[in-house]
Amino acid sequence: MPAAEQALKPHRNLLRTIIHCATKEPVLTVLVVALVALQVFHPRPWESLPGLVDWQTVMTLAGLLILTKAVEYSGFLMWLAHRVVHxxxxxxxxxxxxxxxxxxxxxxxxxxxxxxxxxxLALSLNELTPLPLKRLVIFIAIAVNAGSILTPLGNPQNLFLWQTSGVSFGGFVLALAPLCLALMAMLYALATVSFKRTELDLSKDTEPHPVDRPLLGVAVVLFAAFVLLADSHRAGIGLIGVGIGFIFWRPRIVLKIDWLLLLIFVFMFIVLRSVAALPWVHNAVGELHLSTPLRAYAAGAVLSQFISNVPAAIMLAEFSKDWRALAFGVSVGGFGFAIGSLANLIAMRLSGQRGMWAQFHLFSIPFWVIGGAVGGWLLLHF
Structure with a gap:
């Protein structure tokens, strides 16, 4: 091999590694590139960047990731799901x-x-009997977006708005319940006309699903305690207790949580709050007059279609303190284009099915349009 080509080999390997990482984690890649660009063209002291992060939200998310991973590893959820489908x-x-x-x-x-x-679960049932798998996965994706609206723990944008609003856990649930119920009713009506009464035989689903009862019991107790601490804005204390406890008892749980999601959240705060502080951005958003609930709601529902609902919530919170209008908006924004919610992308990735994108949007875009109108009406009348 010529010397020049030999010298270029390490650089090519580095380029391949960078491209692989960028394609595997595009959201993080975009955030890192955006941060570098901001620091080049509109620099601010590096030591000031951590101050842009809402650490209360990050700590709450970290604690919930550990506890939900513990519940997942206990095997209870899969055991329950397979028992119910019988x-x-x-x-x-x-x-x-x-x-x-x-x-x-x-x-x-x-x-x-x-x-x-x-x-x-849907994938395993499809192996037992033929199912309209693509359609089922699409409805599951819409369902988690609609159901997660109800509580502060349902999704990252709710968690952020809950922590920054200062409202109680119960107050948040009561405020979002009308939208959640309306969207779930819409989803069930759509399911009624989208699925037939074709008979199924799931009697072959006999595979055992053991449950780690001690792990499940501890996770449930700690989950309740952590929510109470987070509700009183003491998530840091809860995170220390939960983290240390599981590190010594079941370290695999702490090691296997989605650390990348936490890192993405940190970068989102830094990048989006830096962007919101740019004079031309501040002036442009200011022209939208987000001081009225309906405008804040519409901004959340529309902006989510382009940058996803979590970053939309973080960015718009810099311009509107109407947390309920923003929560309604970014919740509806999870429908429509797939990028509106990261859950949509996860669902399609888990399904492993080709041709999901076109069929997903066939259901999701009309759902966003009708849900947007319903959400706006509910915001003004409830």
């Missing part, structure tokens, strides 16, 4: 059940965790 006799009934299961799990265990339970 009572199903038709495709439509199965769709109803998976929608309810996905929505219910997302209210407490976040929409991502719900997907990691319900989508694999």
């Amino acid at each position: 009572h199903i006799r038709s495709q439509r009934a199965l769709a109803y059940l998976l929608i309810a299961l996905a929505a219910a799990l997302s209210t407490l265990l976040t929409n991502d965790v719900a997907l990691f339970v319900v989508v694999p």
Whole structure:
């Protein structure tokens, strides 16, 4: 091999590594590139950047990731899911059940965790009997976005708005309940006309699913305690207790949480708050007059279609303190284009099915349009 080509080999390997990382984690890559660009063209002291991060939200998210991973590793969710489906006799009934299961799990265990339970369940059932798998996964994705609206723990944007608003856990649930119920009713109506009453035979689903009862018991108790601490804005204390406890008892749980999600959240705060502080951005958003609830709501629903609902919530919170209008907006913004919610992308990735994008948007975009109108009406009248 010529000397010149030999010298270029390490650089080519480095370029391949960078390209691989960028394609594997595009969200983090975009955030890092954006931060570098901001520091080049609109620099601010590096030591000031950590001050842009809402660490209370990050600590709450970290604690919830540990606890939900513990519940997942206990095996209880998969055991429960397989036990319940034994009572199903038709495709439509199965769709109803998976929608309810996905929505219910997302209210407490976040929409991502719900997907990691319900989508694999649908895949395993498809191996037992033919199912309209693509359609089921699409409805599961919509269900976790609709169900997760109900509580502060359902998704990252709710968690952020809950922590910054100062409202109680119960107050948040009461405020978001009308939107959640309306969207779930819409989803069930859509499922009724989208799935047939074709009979199913799931009697072959006899594989055992053991449950780690000690792990489940500890996780449930700590989950309740952590929520109480987070509600009183003492998430740091809860995170220390939960983190240290599991590091010594079940270290695999702490090591296996989605650390990348935490890093992405930190970069989102830094980048989006830096962008919001740019004079031309501040002036442009200021022209939207987000002081009215309906304008803040519309901004959240539309902006989510381009940058996803979590960053939309973080950015718009710099311009509007109407947390309920923003929560309504970014919640509806999770529908429409797939990028509106990272849960949509996760669901399609877990399914492993080709041709998901076109079919997903066939359902999701009309749902966003109608849900947007319903959400705006509810915001003004409830």
